[in-house]
Amino acid sequence: MIFAGGQSEGSDGYEIVVVPKDSSNPWFVRMNVGVEEYAKETGLNVYQKGTAEIDATLQAKLIQDLIAQGVDALCVVPVDLESIEPVLAQARTAGIVVITHEGADLENVDYDIEAFSNAGYGAFIMDNLAEAMGGEGVYTTMVASLTNGSHNEWADAGVAHQKTAYPKMTLLQEKVRVESNDNGDVAYNAAKELFKKYSSLKGIMGTSSYDAPGVARAIEELGLTGKAFTSGTGMPLDNAALLESGVVKSLTLWDPALAGKAMVALAVKVLEGAEVSGTVDIGVDGYTNMKFKPGSKTVLEGEGWIVINADNVYDFGF
Secondary structure: OOOOOOOOOOHHHOEEEEEOOOOOOHHHHHHHHHHHHHHHHHOOEEEEOOOOOOOHHHHHHHHHHHHHHOOOEEEEOOOOHHHHHHHHHHHHHOOOEEEEEOOOOOOOOOEEEEOOOHHHHHHHHHHHHHHHHOOOEEEEEEEOOOOOHHHHHHHHHHHHHHHHHOOOEEEOOOOOEEEOOOOHHHHHHHHHHHHHHOOOEEEEEOOOOOHHHHHHHHHHHOOOEOOEEEEOEOOOHHHHHHHHHOOOOOEEEOOHHHHHHHHHHHHHHHHOOOOOOOOEOOOOOOOOOEEEOOOOOOEEEOOOOEEEOOOOOOOOOO
């Protein structure tokens, strides 16, 4: 079934809350822009509420408070999949619709929306890193944490893609994955230690929006510009200087504002009792041709990725 976004009679009474990983990260500040736009466009009681920092325990407590509040739907970007699973189960037991983003492995959801195939996006990041590295050399991967579902899927897919597409590149076996804790300073310090310890290291594939910018700081400080490289996810304007300087050749992205809108639009459809099957169109750019991930009845994948470089960094407006 194909359906488009929009508000139907009776939906104006819904209370829908978007819960990001935190409220201060520029990524989720941008997501809130989309949530507020959706609320203004539809007149629905839709808003974003996050914690002051990225913390799985704080996020779980916030969601439990919203369950007690009796909201109609929760749209969650989980910090930690394992710890959030039982909390989302509580929400569904209470009759609350649960939509997630970056939570493809979660079970206690109505649906999880991904801007793209996680495998495809990981390969896309690797393509960008490989281009910067000239298709050869030693590299490693960085994720926010080893329990972050999407980040590790991207990294795994990137490595798998490298093995088939870039045979002259080699994964650093002594350290195949590094954690950044979604923190630019942690990414910077980890990268600095890696480049100092492994003289052959030429590239780091980042996944968190803090990874590549943090790694780039280390590359600059160590005088490795043009010798070491990084690529990953990042916000355009926050990283304009790095892209213009050439320290980072490119970053990849999907617009979190549109992801926020997509979660809410799908939540409305579920609340309205609409059937979700086949090719799904919820009327949000990048999410008009969603398909279920092979083998899944809950994970919907869109076509929302973009590449950012020095030539287009100012074109997005955020």
